[in-house]
Amino acid sequence: MQRPEIKDLLKRYLAGTCTLAERALVERWYMQFNEDSKDKDISEERLIEMGKEIRNALSLQEAVVGTRRRWLVRTAIAAAVFASLLGTIFFTVYFPAVNRQTARVTLDTIAPIHSLRHNTLTINGRLQIDLDSAGDGVIADGDGFEVVKLGPGRLMYRRKGKDLGKGERLSHMISTPKGSNQYEIKLSDDTKVWLGAASTLILSPIDFALKRSVSMSGEAYFEVFKDRGRPFSVHAGSQHIEVLGTHFNVESYRERQWTRTTLLEGALRIKSVKSAILRPGEQAESDARHLTVKKADTDEVTAWRKDEYIFRNERLSNVMLKLERWYDIDVEYRTPDRAEIILGGSISRGDRLEDVLKVLGLTGNVNFRLEGKKVIVR
Amino acid sequence: MTRYNRYSDEELLKMLKASDHYAYTEIYNRYHYMLLQHAYTKLGDEEQAKDVVQELFVNLWLRRENEMNAANLAGYLYKATRNKILDIFAHQKVRENHVQASLNDFASNYSYADTDHLVLEKELSAYIERQVQALPRKMREIYELSRKGHYSHREIAEMLNTSEANVSKQMTNAIRILRKKTDTFIIIYFIYNSL
Numbered sequence: 330m331q332r333p334e335i336k337d338l339l340k341r342y343l344a345g346t347c348t349l350a351e352r353a354l355v356e357r358w359y360m361q362f363n364e365d366s367k368d369k370d371i372s373e374e375r376l377i378e379m380g381k382e383i384r385n386a387l388s389l390q391e392a393v394v395g396t397r398r399r400w401l402v403r404t405a406i407a408a409a410v411f412a413s414l415l416g417t418i419f420f421t422v423y424f425p426a427v428n429r430q431t432a433r434v435t436l437d438t439i440a441p442i443h444s445l446r447h448n449t450l451t452i453n454g455r456l457q458i459d460l461d462s463a464g465d466g467v468i469a470d471g472d473g474f475e476v477v478k479l480g481p482g483r484l485m486y487r488r489k490g491k492d493l494g495k496g497e498r499l500s501h502m503i504s505t506p507k508g509s510n511q512y513e514i515k516l517s518d519d520t521k522v523w524l525g526a527a528s529t530l531i532l533s534p535i536d537f538a539l540k541r542s543v544s545m546s547g548e549a550y551f552e553v554f555k556d557r558g559r560p561f562s563v564h565a566g567s568q569h570i571e572v573l574g575t576h577f578n579v580e581s582y583r584e585r586q587w588t589r590t591t592l593l594e595g596a597l598r599i600k601s602v603k604s605a606i607l608r609p610g611e612q613a614e615s616d617a618r619h620l621t622v623k624k625a626d627t628d629e630v631t632a633w634r635k636d637e638y639i640f641r642n643e644r645l646s647n648v649m650l651k652l653e654r655w656y657d658i659d660v661e662y663r664t665p666d667r668a669e670i671i672l673g674g675s676i677s678r679g680d681r682l683e684d685v686l687k688v689l690g691l692t693g694n695v696n697f698r699l700e701g702k703k704v705i706v707r
Numbered sequence: 708m709t710r711y712n713r714y715s716d717e718e719l720l721k722m723l724k725a726s727d728h729y730a731y732t733e734i735y736n737r738y739h740y741m742l743l744q745h746a747y748t749k750l751g752d753e754e755q756a757k758d759v760v761q762e763l764f765v766n767l768w769l770r771r772e773n774e775m776n777a778a779n780l781a782g783y784l785y786k787a788t789r790n791k792i793l794d795i796f797a798h799q800k801v802r803e804n805h806v807q808a809s810l811n812d813f814a815s816n817y818s819y820a821d822t823d824h825l826v827l828e829k830e831l832s833a834y835i836e837r838q839v840q841a842l843p844r845k846m847r848e849i850y851e852l853s854r855k856g857h858y859s860h861r862e863i864a865e866m867l868n869t870s871e872a873n874v875s876k877q878m879t880n881a882i883r884i885l886r887k888k889t890d891t892f893i894i895i896y897f898i899y900n901s902l
């Protein structure tokens with residue numbers, strides 16, 4: 330075989346277009362390649378050192394167990410008041426340098442399609458509790474904590490007694506399904522978290538008591554209780570967010586590679602591929618390789634908290650991503666470039682999907698067909 | 708000590724898919740050393756080896772829900788590392804490239820007829836096993852603890868802060884209380900093999 334053919338073989342192997350025999354050749358060669366070479370000698374200490382460097386770059390979350398601390402339990406409960414549903418959808422559509430249309434439609438306030446799936450609390454990945462059908466009151470305890478259901482869509486963590494549990498840590502995962510209303514969780518430090526539809530919050534009650542750290546995916550709004558002695562941190566996609574006491578919104582969808590954090594109040598530090606400090610009104614967007622900070626429209630970002638969704642100069646694919654979560658639908662693009670259309674407008678939680686699609690369709694250049702739970706975009 | 712080191716690879720994968728960051732950390736603890744050593748062996752360059760492993764773990768988290776259909780975590784991580792390294796090889800300059808020379812030599816002496824998918828998988832498993840056996844003692848212990856598998860009754864009892872005999876009774880009680888409280892209570896209750 331000639332050298333260029335070898336390079337070509339590797340490329341075809343990676344593209345998955347080589348023959349089975351070629352695949353076997355590459356894999357067998359690779360397995361033995363350099364195995365007996367003297368160049369491969371590297372000390373154990375050096376490998377451990379490299380491992381630590383990567384660990385820092387990934388900002389891994391190590392479980393903390395064992396230490397017991399006493400502290401005050403604050404029990405004040407504040408109810409969240411949400412704005413009532415609006416019955417108007419308003420869209421402006423921008424086709425880049427083509428034409429501009431506006432459509433305005435008034436609709437009755439009819440609830441979106443509700444999912445049969447439920448809000449759940451999963452403990453240690455094994456015990457799953459249906460939060461919707463559970464009665465109010467204590468629904469789980471362990472590790473010296475109680476989980477209390479306060480009513481539909483509201484949960485509270487509370488310390489039970491003075492001592493923490495015996496140093497074991499349970500993993501709690503709260504998940505909202507597609508189509509879910511926002512779910513409010515009050516953590517044991519009085520921090521409040523609102524989870525959007527199809528989102529997940531993960532914490533260990535004991536670890537949380539010690540170092541106020543949670544992970545999440547989907548969309549969540551945080552009102553962090555100020556405690557200078559104990560910073561609060563959130564892991565979301567490619568970001569590690571450190572705060573003292575602030576209000577901020579995080580979007581980290583599994584369908585997208587990016588994570589976006591928008592700060593409303595206070596200050597926070599984002600650790601990702603690099604570090605950045607956010608000021609109010611700023612948004613940090615990151616993926617595996619980049620982190621950028623820019624000014625953001627905070628009304629737009631937090632509109633979901635008022636059961637609205639506002640978008641300006643947003644790609645249709647991002648608009649549909651929200652609709653998928655709100656209405657529990659799947660979207661299929663028959664004409665791929667439609668996903669790139671830029672739109673602006675707002676949707677209220679109560680709007681019927683059919684009507685939302687009708688209005689989006691009125692803006693031209695795109696057609697929707699609803700087949701059961703699937704929306705076909707043409 | 709965190710108890711995550713006692714979860715099997717399979718359990719960690721499930722937890723990872725559910726975005727459990729501690730499971731992610733445990734996977735890192737369990738595999739980073741082997742993968743770094745492997746990447747260094749093949750690449751002979753510390754910076755490149757570090758980049759490969761770091762990128763692998765960043766992607767593991769980012770793609771935890773979409774692409775992680777692998778039942779075999781070790782196999783998945785090795786294959787992902789291999790692809791990344793082969794990609795580096797494929798883009799090296801042809802001149803002064805002993806990687807391509809080595810593959811060329813190997814190809815000319817190659818006489819294997821067996822190209823079966825399962826045979827290749829077995830060869831990879833055997834390769835990984837050899838890597839595990841060659842690990843420094845402390846690293847190997849981390850790995851082997853996890854192979855012993857599931858928690859014992861006593862450990863679950865400790866985890867739930869109660870006595871062993873109480874575990875199943877408490878679970879049953881919990882379900883009964885919850886049933887009383889609701890009309891249409893749905894609980895999916897399963898504890899793997901252990902109870």
